[in-house]
Amino acid sequence: MAVTWSAPVRYSECDDQRVVFNANYLVWADEASNAWWPSVGLTWDPDGVAGVQPLVKAAVLEWSSSAVWGDVVDVVCDLEKLGRTSLTLRFEVRVGDRLCCVVRSTYVATTDGVAVPWPDRVRAAVA
Template structure:
C-alpha cells in the first residue's frame, strides 16, 4: 500500500445538527478541504494547473456513514488514492476520530479543459505527484 495523505480538522459547532453530530452533508465539504490540502502539499498551487489548461471536477461521490463525529472532536480525513486513470482519478476518503471509524467513501474526479469542459488526460506532473499515494488495492476500506 502506498503512502496516505491525512488532513486533520476540528469539528465546529455550526457543523452539527440537532442531534449534536456532524450533519451528513458536511462530510463532502470536509473531503474537499482535505483534497485542497493534499493538492497544495503534493501537486502545488491549484490555480497554476487551471492556468495550464486543466481543471478537476467531481463525476461521482459516495459516502457511507458509520458513526457521527461531534462538536470539537478532531476529525482525521485520510485520502488514499485508489485509481489513476487516463482522464480520471479516484480517492477513497476515510474519516476517523481517534480509532473510531466515522465515515468512508469514494470520490471520482475527471480532468477537463476549463474553457471547453471536455475531458483531458491527467497532467504528467499530477500523476507523478500522486503515484506514491496510490493504494494499489482497489478495495474499499474495511470497518
Template sequence: MTVFVHRLRVRYSECDQQGVVFNGHYLFYYDVALTELWRDRIGLYQDMVTRGVDVVVAEATIRYRAAARFDDLLDIAMPVKHLGTTSMIVQPEFRVGDRLVADGEIRHVFVDPSTLSKLEIPDDIRAALSSSA
C-alpha cells in the same frame, strides 16, 4: 510516500439537532482535504487551472459509520486508489482517533477549464498523486 491525512476540528455550527456532524458536511470536509492534498503534493490549485487543467467531481459516495461531534478532531485520510487516463478515484476515510466515522469513494475527471472537455492527467500530476496511494 504515505497517504495524505488532513486534520480539522468539528465546529458547533456543523452539527445537527442530534449533536452530530450533519451528513452534508462530509463532502465539504472532503473538498477541504483535497485542496490540502493538492497543496502538499502538487502545489496551488489555481496554478494548475491557470495552466489549463481542472478537476471536477463525477461521482461521490459517502458511507456513514458512526457519529462525529462538536470539537472532535477529525482526520481525513486521502488515498488515491485509481488513476485512469482522464480520471482518478479517492477513497477518503474520516476518523476520530481510531474510530471510523465515514468513508467513501469520489471519482474526479480532469478537464480543460474553459471547455470542460476531458483531459489526460498530466504526467507531473500523475506522478504526484501516485505517491498518495
C-alpha cells in the same frame, strides 16, 4: 502519499442532536483534497492543476459511526485509483481510532468542460 487534515467539529456543522450533518463530510473531503494536491507536488490555482480543471464527477459516502460536536475529526486522503481521464481519492474520516465515514470522490481532468487525459506531470506526481 496519504495526507491528513484535521479540525474540531463546530456546533454549526451539527443538527439538533449535536450529530454532524451528512453534507459536512463532503466539505471535509474537499478540505483534505486541498491539502493532498500540494503534498504530491501539484498546486491548484485559478488555471487548475497542471493546465487542466479537475471536476468532481461522483462522490460516494459510506458511514460507520457519527462524529459529534466536540470531537476532532482526522480526514486521511490518499489516491485510490488513477485512470486515463479520472482519478479517485479516498478519504477516511476518523475520530481517534474510530472510523466515521469513508468518502470516495472521482475527479475528471477537463479542458473547456471536456474530459481530457491527465497530463504526464500529474500522472508522474500521483503514481
